Amino acid sequence: MTDEANAGAAGLIPEKLDPVRCAEKRLEYSGTVKRQFLTRLADMTESLEGDAEVSISFGRDPSGVFIMKGRASVPVSLVCERCGEPFSYSLQADFAYACSARQLKELGAEDIYDAVELDEFGDLSLYGIIEDELILALPMVPKHDISECSVKDDIQVFGEVKEDAPSEGNPFAGLGKLFK
Numbered sequence: 657m658t659d660e661a662n663a664g665a666a667g668l669i670p671e672k673l674d675p676v677r678c679a680e681k682r683l684e685y686s687g688t689v690k691r692q693f694l695t696r697l698a699d700m701t702e703s704l705e706g707d708a709e710v711s712i713s714f715g716r717d718p719s720g721v722f723i724m725k726g727r728a729s730v731p732v733s734l735v736c737e738r739c740g741e742p743f744s745y746s747l748q749a750d751f752a753y754a755c756s757a758r759q760l761k762e763l764g765a766e767d768i769y770d771a772v773e774l775d776e777f778g779d780l781s782l783y784g785i786i787e788d789e790l791i792l793a794l795p796m797v798p799k800h801d802i803s804e805c806s807v808k809d810d811i812q813v814f815g816e817v818k819e820d821a822p823s824e825g826n827p828f829a830g831l832g833k834l835f836k
C-alpha cells in the first residue's frame with residue numbers, strides 16, 4: 657500500500673516511512689500501534705492493557721521547517737509505589753520533531769526542534785519514536801489517586817535528614833587555631 661492510500665484512513669500506523677516526503681505531502685495518520693510492537697514499554701510497566709492510539713500529522717511550520725507532530729496514548733497498568741498494588745493508567749505523550757536534520761540546520765532552526773533520526777535507507781522508525789515518547793511520559797513515581805489507594809497515610813520519609821548537633825558557631829572557627 658502506498659503512503660497516500662494509507663494516509664487518513666483509520667487503521668494501522670505504518671511502521672516506517674520517509675518523513676520528508678510525508679511532510680511535503682502533508683500526510684496525516686491516525687490509527688493504532690499494536691501492543692506487541694511496544695515491548696520496551698511493556699517491560700517498564702506492569703502490563704499494557706491495550707494497543708496505542710496514535711495520530712500524527714506531517715507538514716511545514718511557518719518558517720518552512722518540515723515537521724511532524726503527534727499524540728500517542730495507551731492504557732497501561734502500573735504498580736503504585738505507595739501500596740504496591742497495580743492500577744490502570746492512561747499514558748499519553750505529545751511530541752513534535754523536525755523531519756530533516758539537514759534542512760533544520762540550513763534554516764537555522766536547531767534551537768526550536770530536534771530532528772528525527774533516520775535509518776540507512778532514509779526512513780524513520782515511527783514505532784520506535786512513539787515508544788520512546790511513551791516511555792518518557794511514564795510517571796517518575798507511579799501512585800494511585802489517594803482516594804483509591806489502600807494506604808491512606810501518605811507520610812513518606814525519604815532518607816530522613818538527621819541534623820548533626822548544631823556546631824558551635826562558625827564551622828571554620830577551629831581553623832583559626834591552625835594559623836597561629
Ligand SMILES: [Zn+2]
Pocket residue numbers: 736737738739740741799800804805806807
Ligand atoms: Zn496505591
